[in-house]
Amino acid sequence: MHWHLRTGLRKADSVLQSTHIPVTARPKAIANWLFFVAALIVAMVVVGGVTRLTESGLSITQWDPISGIIPPLSHAQWQAEFAHYREIDQYAAIHAGMTLTQFKGIFFWEYSHRLLGRFIGMAFFIPLVWFAIRRQIPRGYGWRLVALLALGGLQGAFGWLMVRSGLQPGMIEVSHYWLAIHLITALFTMAGILWTAFDLRQLSTNPLARPAVLRPVAITVGLILLIQLIYGAFMAGLRAGLVTDQWPLMNGHFFPYAEFSSHPLADALFNDPYTVHFIHRWWAWVTLGALVVLARKVRGIRRSASVAVHSLIGIQILLGIAVVMAGVPIWLAASHQLVGALLVVATTWCAHLLGERGRRTV
Template sequence: MSSSPPRYADMAPNHRRLISNWLFLLCFMLLGMIAIGGVTRLTGSGLSIMDWQPVSGFIPPLSHAEWERLFALYQTIPQYHLQHEGFGLEGFQRIFWAEWIHRFWGRLMGLVLLLPLIWFTIRGMITRALALRLFVFFILGAMQGAIGWFMVASGFRPDSTAVEPVRLVLHLSAALALYLAILWTALSIRWPTPQVVTPSAEGTRTKRLVWLALCLICITIVAGGFTAGTHAGFVYNTFPLMDGHLIPTEYARLSPFWMNFGGQQGGHSV
């Protein structure tokens, strides 16, 4: 993969700075989105909104009647009866806002991406190829909303109080992939012509180690998604050894992986 697409070097320097800063802002917002999603997961708020309204969901409930309607919907799912029965409208509002902010932030990101993209394209500040790439990012972001609802819907099953871990990890992994794609594009626009360096054995090793570290970080994040989704983090409460072992004995029983709690926590920790 080339790290210096020549088409970016032809852009005006002030345009490159403006557009790269815009993409860096989107990266920051995406990290915030992941963090808000983590709060939603930890507070058990993800199932509080039963409606998927991509457009009208931008507006929160504005009347007591609307709050009562949404609360009545929430009372139809197992999580309410198994975990929150009797906590009243105020308790519902507390978990509702965490999930609403998560969804609102996603919609806001869509606008922050789409509106400047239209403006930059009309003004001729970006190439057609770059405009197409950024529009693909917008489509992928919209798909994240659909993946999120696909994940949430899994929590409405009988006797279920949480979403399926596999769908949770799919949602997290897609967000991570989109973040890396936007970040790579922003860096390529900001510095389109890297300093020419004579290849050396040491430089090659360093580059390989950097890629290895990046891959391990991504694997750790994905493993953390499984660990959080199954509450596997409660299996062992010591570190670095797990039940006296560096590698937990549960690794010998990895079937299926997403239900092997000891193996999940071990993989995330190792």
């Protein structure tokens, strides 16, 4: 009997040593922390969208990662910030004659966007250090968490490069290319955080589970969704949602031939608001088809994930149509951006379910 007990203990110890879970590791706690950070990024995307819609992004003309945490506190400090803004071309072109009170309104959104970005950075960095010191990170995940932290820092740098593009002489808005880079990097970071959280959550319930892998179908769907997201960013950067208030036609035509023919092909595809709008509104249906395929593949694995993708893509298309026909009201456009971020969350969830290895069958 004692021999069998000793043998069983040795086998159990061998199994534990072969997994990614040291005795001090806390994969479930780390997963919950990462889900919280991902939720913060969703909020960040929405605040960033409102910042863009209210023409607030250039209201702070300097990048002070440390001192910029403190907003203007005195009337003199507010006047100094307002004076900096009046020096750039956007003020004369869009906000000429605005009062200090009005300036405080657009300052609020840009300041909130930057402050939330700093908070997300601290919400990631401080717990990461804590988990590392206490040796609670499962083997093989430390490098991934550090890479995600670095990606978040890069996202902040891209944000400043985006703002700086709008501060150049002759510019009254930020570059839509930098806007796309800024948004896509945020969503990619969020997807990476979620993927890691899903891996860790599975590891917490099954010590033998291995990290999920990207299946070909998930890669294909992800690329199709990526194109739609990039053109969504172009829509915001070029104010392309305002070129028409009609659907399915655009100012009485299915395709904007006149505007398209006035540009070289490459320029029209990436810089003409009418062409960008046309691509975004109809590529949405390609994206719908791809996401339906992905959702159907995971229906037998996790029905709730399949329902989430089906529901969100339907809502997103309806919101997109409503935004255009209503003339791009801020609340509706912000809702469109929120659902877009949630759609990335649901897509990541489905892709991970397809790629899970070592899933328990009991």
